[in-house]
Amino acid sequence: MLQLQVPNGERKVLLHSCCAPCSSAIIECLLENQVRPTVFYYNPNIFPKEEYEIRKSEAIRYVQALGLDFVDGDYNHIQWQAEIKGMEQEPERGKRCLQCFSFRLLATARYASIHGFTVFTTTLASSRWKSLDQIFTAGRIAARSYPNLTFWEQNWRKGGLSERRNQLLKEYNFYNQLYCGCEYSRR
Template sequence: MSDFERPVLVPPAGHKKVLLHSCCAPCSGEVMEAMTASGIDYTIFFYNPNIHPKEEYLLRKEENIRFAEQHDVPFVDADYDTVNWFKRAKGMEWEPERGIRCTMCFDMRFERTALYAHEHGFPVITSSLGISRWKNMDQINDCGERAASHYPDMTYWTFNWRKGGGASRMIEISKREHFYQQEYCGCVYSLRDTNAHRVAQGREEIRIGELFYGDADS
């Protein structure tokens, strides 16, 4: 783990058992190290049916599993529920990033996270999604709190994982671990829009599976 001297983190109500929804290894690496340093008993819940194509999904999941196993952190591999995700995204295909499609996507993933937490005795849930500067933290927190509100005595931990240098350590850990470096949010519509932007700038489209943190000083 990092040599950084971290402050002790205390989950809501002083609970020590947390279910961490993880979107990928780069985003969760700092969150995991921060919780480990504070003695928090946490489990990773990987439920991300938005990620497309399956090759990309497997790359992100396998990197997350590798890092979890390296530190003996329990990892729950949930269903790759793409049919349900596309059904819920119907009519939102051209919505912009951070719009209502993203809200739907966060809701879907956090609803499943909260259900698993309820069924397995986790009083607190949180997510690594908020550490990314590309995400709207208020949007993520609203979705997390909404999912947790369906269950008595469950709380969504709205901790700002970016603060105190967290966003910078996320990159440092990713380079140290040589994580796979995804270049778009995850869904097919994000991939479409990101590629369109790149082509308009005279750049190549994304090549899935080719870029890793630390390659060519990325």
């Protein structure tokens, strides 16, 4: 199991979660390292709403099975669309993705600050389809808005976590989506 170095030696982190499959091995790794995550599910980018609900219910199922706290962020797809307006034709890993990550991680940072967390991270950094540079940039920008808050730039792709994700996907029979979530990534 990957040995983690949590900023400031924290034992409690807010984990922004995009879905159960991506979260599963990360949560398991955190728990193995005596770090208790609170899962923050904030994904207004997911479209259609039915897809969002399926992904959310799978995340809740996994988190509740482990006895962890799950926070359901607001689903406001219209607000998300306003945030990325003019970037609809951008390619994957383009400006739209950076803006999407920034929007979602700023909401995560806001929640973390209000609820007494000093460290937050994201499962977005587990996907080989996403740019780590964009994710880490978005996280750092979000954290700057809140004093005493650190974005934990952890590459969740390494240490066997990708392989373990695939095992847990089968073990829990997770719904496994085939696109990022937004209507533009379905192309």
